[in-house]
Amino acid sequence: MEIDWAGLRAAAIEAMRHAYAPYSDFPVGAAALVNDGRVVVGCNVENASYGVGLCAECGLVSQLHMTGGGRLVAFSCVDATGNPLMPCGRCRQLLWENGGPEMLVEWHTGPLRMAELLPHAFGFEDLERVSGALKTPEVPTELAKWRGRGTVFVHPDLSGGETIWTGYWERSGGSADAEKGVLEEGPNFATVAEAVAWGRVRTPRIVVVDAEGALAWAGEGPAPDGIPATWKEDGDE
Numbered sequence: 237m238e239i240d241w242a243g244l245r246a247a248a249i250e251a252m253r254h255a256y257a258p259y260s261d262f263p264v265g266a267a268a269l270v271n272d273g274r275v276v277v278g279c280n281v282e283n284a285s286y287g288v289g290l291c292a293e294c295g296l297v298s299q300l301h302m303t304g305g306g307r308l309v310a311f312s313c314v315d316a317t318g319n320p321l322m323p324c325g326r327c328r329q330l331l332w333e334n335g336g337p338e339m340l341v342e343w344h345t346g347p348l349r350m351a352e353l354l355p356h357a358f359g360f361e362d363l364e365r366v367s368g369a370l371k372t373p374e375v376p377t378e379l380a381k382w383r384g385r386g387t388v389f390v391h392p393d394l395s396g397g398e399t400i401w402t403g404y405w406e407r408s409g410g411s412a413d414a415e416k417g418v419l420e421e422g423p424n425f426a427t428v429a430e431a432v433a434w435g436r437v438r439t440p441r442i443v444v445v446d447a448e449g450a451l452a453w454a455g456e457g458p459a460p461d462g463i464p465a466t467w468k469e470d471g472d473e
């Protein structure tokens with residue numbers, strides 16, 4: 237994706253002009269490019285109780301989620317002079333969560349990777365490693381609004397000479413005139429049941445297509461017209 241650094245800097249400067257910083261007199265603005273092309277911004281907002289003041293990055297990350305989620309790919313932060321400002325330590329952690337190690341940060345010597353700003357970072361993988369629980373959302377945040385809609389098609393595939401199960405989440409949900417298009421491709425699973433479980437997190441409409449192309453309904457309720465069989469949890473794999 238092409239990064240318009242001058243445009244990002246201009247958006248950060250514009251955001252800085254909205255800062256509420258009567259205690260430090262240090263207005264800050266931030267702007268970031270999202271992986272779908274959106275630009276999100278934020279300014280610092282201070283408080284009479286000094287310690288609860290919010291950095292510009294806090295507002296930016298809130299706007300990211302408020303406007304559809306996604307991942308940050310490039311980030312610019314400026315002080316009152318309009319020059320690049322390095323995010324504080326806490327905000328590096330915020331940016332890490334939402335952009336990861338490859339997110340680029342504007343600096344006067346050229347863009348720096350987040351991995352350089354926060355080496356040996358702590359992240360959700362550490363929680364997973366110890367508690368085992370997956371702390372990232374089961375459905376990517378940018379697709380959360382599609383939850384409960386569309387259809388998941390589960391099917392076998394070949395991966396490295398072995399048969400695996402996978403699936404995809406299709407936008408249309410049964411009616412003939414619905415808009416079509418794949419929302420998400422599923423990962424590879426060892427069993428059909430795991431692929432169906434992946435689908436059930438997304439939508440109550442799940443169709444299993446076997447290697448011969450035969451259809452079985454694994455969704456909620458009775459099989460709709462045109463689907464001749466119902467898939468059973470302990471069925472053939």
Ligand SMILES: O=c1ccn([C@H]2C[C@H](O)[C@@H](CO)O2)c(=O)[nH]1
Pocket residue numbers: 257260262263264279280281282289290291292293313321322323324327
């Ligand atoms: O990356 C940074 C660094 C500082 N500040 C704000 C916090 C406070 O309001 C002011 C002075 O520290 O600057 C930010 O918004 N982002």
